[in-house]
Amino acid sequence: MTAPTTSTTAADARGRWGEYGGVFVPESLMEALRRLEAARSEAWADPDFHAELARLNKQVIGRPTPLYLASRLTEMAGGARIWLKREDMAFTGAHKINNTLGQLLLTKRMGKSRVLAETGAGMHGVATAAAAAYFGIPCRVYMGAEDTRRQSHNVARMKMLGAEVFPVATGTQTLKDAINEALRDWVTTVEDTHYVIGSVVGPHPFPQMVGDLQSVIGREARDQMLDQAGKLPNAVLACVGGGSNAIGIFRGFLEDAAVKIYGVEAAGTGVEGTPHSAAIGLGRPGVLHGARSYLLQDPDGQILPAHSVAPGLDYPGVGPEHSMLKDSGRVDYLTATDSDALAAFKALATSEGILPALESSHAVARGLDLAKQIGKGGDVLVCLSGRGDKDVDIVAGSLGL
Ligand SMILES: *Cc1c(COP(=O)(O)O)cnc(C)c1O
Numbered sequence: 001m002t003a004p005t006t007s008t009t010a011a012d013a014r015g016r017w018g019e020y021g022g023v024f025v026p027e028s029l030m031e032a033l034r035r036l037e038a039a040r041s042e043a044w045a046d047p048d049f050h051a052e053l054a055r056l057n058k059q060v061i062g063r064p065t066p067l068y069l070a071s072r073l074t075e076m077a078g079g080a081r082i083w084l085k086r087e088d089m090a091f092t093g094a095h096k097i098n099n100t101l102g103q104l105l106l107t108k109r110m111g112k113s114r115v116l117a118e119t120g121a122g123m124h125g126v127a128t129a130a131a132a133a134y135f136g137i138p139c140r141v142y143m144g145a146e147d148t149r150r151q152s153h154n155v156a157r158m159k160m161l162g163a164e165v166f167p168v169a170t171g172t173q174t175l176k177d178a179i180n181e182a183l184r185d186w187v188t189t190v191e192d193t194h195y196v197i198g199s200v201v202g203p204h205p206f207p208q209m210v211g212d213l214q215s216v217i218g219r220e221a222r223d224q225m226l227d228q229a230g231k232l233p234n235a236v237l238a239c240v241g242g243g244s245n246a247i248g249i250f251r252g253f254l255e256d257a258a259v260k261i262y263g264v265e266a267a268g269t270g271v272e273g274t275p276h277s278a279a280i281g282l283g284r285p286g287v288l289h290g291a292r293s294y295l296l297q298d299p300d301g302q303i304l305p306a307h308s309v310a311p312g313l314d315y316p317g318v319g320p321e322h323s324m325l326k327d328s329g330r331v332d333y334l335t336a337t338d339s340d341a342l343a344a345f346k347a348l349a350t351s352e353g354i355l356p357a358l359e360s361s362h363a364v365a366r367g368l369d370l371a372k373q374i375g376k377g378g379d380v381l382v383c384l385s386g387r388g389d390k391d392v393d394i395v396a397g398s399l400g401l
Contacts, residue, residue: 009211009254009321015204018327021320023203025290029183032190037205039110044212049109056101057216060134061091063098065217067224068384072351079371080234080378084354085221085249087385094357094386095217095245096127100196102213104131107194114193118142118182120175121311122154123386124198129163131196139163142182146173151311154390172305175315179289199242200319203290207319211247218252221381229379235260235370238383239362240333241277241312243319245385254330261331262370263322264362266308270337275307279318280326280333293320309338309394310358312386336362342398344368345388357386358394 015021015037023033043049057063068084087095100117107115115132117139119125125141132139141158145167148155158165171177179202186195200207200214225232236253238246240263253259268276276282279294286295288303296304296316306316325331336344341358344365348356356364360383367382374380388395395401 009251011204011208015208017207017320017324020285020293020323021204021207021291023290024287024292025203026187028187029190029203032186033203033205039106040205040209043106043109049105052105053102056105057098060101061097062089063216064220064224065089067221067228069228070348070352073348073368074371076347076351077368077371079376080374080380081229082367082371083225083229083233083379083381084384085217085381087217087245087383088354088356088360088387092127092130093389094123094127095214095248096124096198097131098216098248099198099210099213099244100124100127100131101134103194103196103209104135104137107137108135110194112192112194113137114189115139115196116142116182116185116189116193117196117198118175118178119154119198120144120147120178120314121390122147122151122158123312123390125163125165126154126157126161128196128198129158129161132163133161140166140185142166142168142178142185144172144174144178145169147175147178176303183289199244200247200321201242201289201291201293201317207291207321210244211251211319211321214244214248215251217245217248217383218250221249222252225379225381231379232256232259233379233381234374235262236381237262237264237363237367237370239264239266239310239313239359239385240280240318240322241315241359242317243322245383247319247321249383250325250331262366263331263333264366265333265335266310266313266362267335267337268307270339275305277306277308277313277315278335279316280322281335285323288317291320293323294318294326309341309398310362312357312359313362334366336365340365342395345395346399354384355388355392356384357388358391360385
């Protein structure tokens with residue numbers, strides 16, 4: 001089993017990714033983050049930690065997840081073969097569990113007795129609640145009050161898993177406010193509590209740690225492409241919210257110069273002047289939630305509200321590693337609109353019998369275009385970050401079912 005430290009990119013000693021990342025937090029959290037980084041690097045260097053992580057990946061998550069040749073979708077697009085990395089088949093239905101189980105294992109190792117998490121649509125909250133239940137550790141999840149109303153199913157799932165859901169009634173009552181509130185809790189409880197961040201965002205060492213735990217996706221996918229296709233793909237695509245499933249799969253291919261890599265952000269309705277979530281494509285660098293990165297902000301630097309039909313892409317920022325990869329030109333960042341995603345959802349459902357998450361559908365949409373562009377004989381790999389069962393109400397409404 002390969003260690004999660006075999007990332008092809010890493011933050012520097014100050015937790016910077018080029019000019020991005022860093023540790024922009026109140027003094028009261030500095031010591032906690034220093035201790036977390038010490039615990040992380042010590043665990044990462046310990047073969048026993050990796051052995052236990054490998055066991056969890058296999059026996060709890062069900063890894064490796066399949067690499068799936070989408071034959072009928074390929075036929076429909078009429079070009080390069082389309083391969084799907086099936087994170088939708090991981091325990092709890094998305095890639096987020098790769099991160100939460102790893103962080104809970106670290107929590108136990110640090111001797112902490114409680115975890116906190118933030119959640120937007122509820123997927124990270126559910127994955128943290130499941131991992132906390134597995135380890136027998138109490139869990140509190142902060143969630144915007146508006147989101148608790150929109151995502152009542154996930155609130156129920158978290159409670160069934162034994163977590164306490166704490167509605168946040170400040171600001172826009174969404175993910176951004178939930179993160180602020182979770183950070184506030186952590187400042188006063190840091191002695192016995194670990195904060196499980198859900199994506200490659202936040203202050204160092206979170207972007208490094210979450211990226212390393214998700215890089216299992218890319219390691220498996222690269223081996224599986226060589227095994228099943230006999231070669232590497234021409235292009236790799238993933239949707240980008242905070243950016244963790246994308247970093248997970250990208251890390252497997254960053255050093256393969258011939259492989260083109262694409263992140264797909266949510267363009268919302270696509271109508272100029274309406275809210276969207278394309279922080280890299282249409283934002284500019286600033287500081288949010290403890291790190292410097294591309295952000296959606298107004299001319300005064302106030303954070304703009306994000307929007308996407310996919311609840312998990314609805315975040316005004318993006319991880320610092322993506323900001324660096326954008327500036328270096330190694331990764332191209334594209335967008336897909338709400339209606340592009342819905343069309344891709346429908347195409348995948350009817351051609352393969354797979355209901356993809358609306359987030360993942362953004363990557364599928366641009367993957368279909370690239371497959372046509374690259375043409376027969378080529379191979380396109382798309383990260384299918386999660387299953388779409390959580391989205392049936394939204395899709396049914398949008399398609400008039
Ligand atoms: C949360 C989520 C995302 C977005 O998060 P990233 O950190 O950008 O990966 C994408 N897909 C699914 C299925 C999710 O649940």
